[in-house]
Amino acid sequence: NxxxxxxxxxxxxxxxxxxxxxxxxxxxxxxxxxxxxxxxxxxxxxxxxxxxxxxxxxxxxxxxxxxxxxxxxxxxxxxxxxxxxxxxxxxxxxxxxxxxxxxxxxxxxxxxxxxxxxxxxxxxxHPFTGPIKDQAGTEKIPTGATASNAELASMNYYVEGMKADIPK
Incomplete structure (x- = not known):
């Protein structure tokens, strides 16, 4: 902190x-x-x-x-x-x-x-162009779409391949 x-x-x-x-x-x-x-x-x-x-x-x-x-x-x-x-x-x-x-x-x-x-x-x-999936494999940003600033600011998941849990 x-x-x-x-x-x-x-x-x-x-x-x-x-x-x-x-x-x-x-x-x-x-x-x-x-x-x-x-x-x-x-x-x-x-x-x-x-x-x-x-x-x-x-x-x-x-x-x-x-x-x-x-x-x-x-x-x-x-x-x-x-x-x-x-x-x-x-x-x-x-x-x-x-x-x-x-x-x-x-x-x-x-x-x-x-x-x-x-x-x-x-x-x-653009580094945040889909497909982008979360750890469970759920597509969050579709193929060819680019994450908006609002989506980036509210991103509350780790991407596919990350081996960690988001702290609660």
């Missing part, structure tokens, strides 16, 4: 590694999980900023949040008297999310990942 608790974050990462996890993903603001992965010799994916300097032998990529483009657009809309209250769904295309791919990733995989990122930016590929 915290966004910043390096001790607990490192403990959680170490517990996962002790259970055989070979890639640690984080959704916290400290580098503790990355540093644990680096010390323990497993890979990691950073969050919020590029975490590669905290684990140069561990970080495969980081989900880098850059609110600058959104703040500039929102400020300009205020100046233009066109601003309205609404949800913001910026991402790769808008430049508010970046995914720097490390050289730890094999060259062919890095090239493929960078092409997928380019396709998302151009609109040629």
């Amino acid at each position: 915290s966004w910043f608790d390096p001790g607990k974050e490192a403990d959680a990462a170490n517990a996962l590694i002790d259970q055989g996890v070979d890639v640690v993903f984080q959704h916290t603001d400290s580098p503790a999980p990355i540093q644990a992965a680096e010390r323990r010799g497993v890979y990691a994916v950073g969050y919020a900023s590029d975490m590669a300097h905290f684990g140069p032998k561990a970080v495969l990529t980081s989900i880098v949040n850059d609110w600058g483009p959104h703040y500039i657009q929102a400020t300009q809309s205020v100046l233009d008297h066109t601003w309205k209250s609404q949800d913001y769904w910026g991402g790769l295309k808008e430049g508010t999310v970046e995914l720097p791919i490390s050289d730890l990733v094999p060259a062919a995989v890095k090239t493929e990942a960078e092409q997928i990122i380019a396709d998302i930016k151009s609109g040629a590929f």
Whole structure:
């Protein structure tokens, strides 16, 4: 229940590694999980900023949040008297999310990942295009349909293949 608790974050990462996890993903603001992965010799994916300097032998990529483009657009809309209250769904295309791919990733995989990122930016590929099924195999997003922002925001299921239960 915290966004910043390096001790607990490192403990959680170490517990996962002790259970055989070979890639640690984080959704916290400290580098503790990355540093644990680096010390323990497993890979990691950073969050919020590029975490590669905290684990140069561990970080495969980081989900880098850059609110600058959104703040500039929102400020300009205020100046233009066109601003309205609404949800913001910026991402790769808008430049508010970046995914720097490390050289730890094999060259062919890095090239493929960078092409997928380019396709998302151009609109040629949407990662939430069906068919998408839940764990029970029930189709949630039909073939060819793309999940709306409302569907993504209210998603209360794990997808097919996940081996976990949603906490209640």
